[in-house]
Amino acid sequence: FFDILLDKLKDRQLQMENAEVGYYAGCHRRPRAYAPEVKLNLKGYRDLLDRINGLKVVDLPNFCCMDDPKKVLEKALALKLKTIVCCCLSCSYRIRQVASNEIQVVYLTDLLLNLL
Numbered sequence: 830f831f832d833i834l835l836d837k838l839k840d841r842q843l844q845m846e847n848a849e850v851g852y853y854a855g856c857h858r859r860p861r862a863y864a865p866e867v868k869l870n871l872k873g874y875r876d877l878l879d880r881i882n883g884l885k886v887v888d889l890p891n892f893c894c895m896d897d898p899k900k901v902l903e904k905a906l907a908l909k910l911k912t913i914v915c916c917c918l919s920c921s922y923r924i925r926q927v928a929s930n931e932i933q934v935v936y937l938t939d940l941l942l943n944l945l
Contacts (some may be wrong), residue, residue: 834941835873842882843944849885850935852878853901855920874916874937881944885935889913894913898923901927905932 854871878886887908892900901924905913915921926931926933 832870832873835870835877838877838903838941843880843941844882845884845944847883847885849887849910850878850885850911850912850914850940851889851905851908853889853894853905853915853920853924854891855915855917868942869916871916877941878914878937886914894920896924898927902928903934 853876854875875886875888878884887910889901889904889908892904894901898920899912901920910932912935913924913928914935914937915924916937918936921934921936928934
């Protein structure tokens with residue numbers, strides 16, 4: 830799905846008010862286990878974020894959110910981030926569950942839709 834977005838947005842200029850987000854690409858253990866033939870373009874998703882004017886992106890370590898999503902949250906809070914962007918819906922859900930109201934957790938497609 831994201832690859833379709835990458836293709837559609839490749840020539841589009843995206844803009845937002847100045848913001849800083851943590852990008853959590855995830856380990857993708859689950860997708861690799863259930864659909865090993867599906868290749869994720871993690872670099873392309875990250876590059877798309879870099880093309881958004883006004884957005885500063887901080888890479889978060891790829892701790893496995895299935896083992897302990899709090900590690901991802903703690904790292905983002907230590908960096909004083911207000912938002913975590915995830916490219917995996919499962920990761921987004923797990924981190925959102927532990928984040929409560931401490932930090933906003935956003936799925937990459939939601940971020941992009943808000944910019945269009």
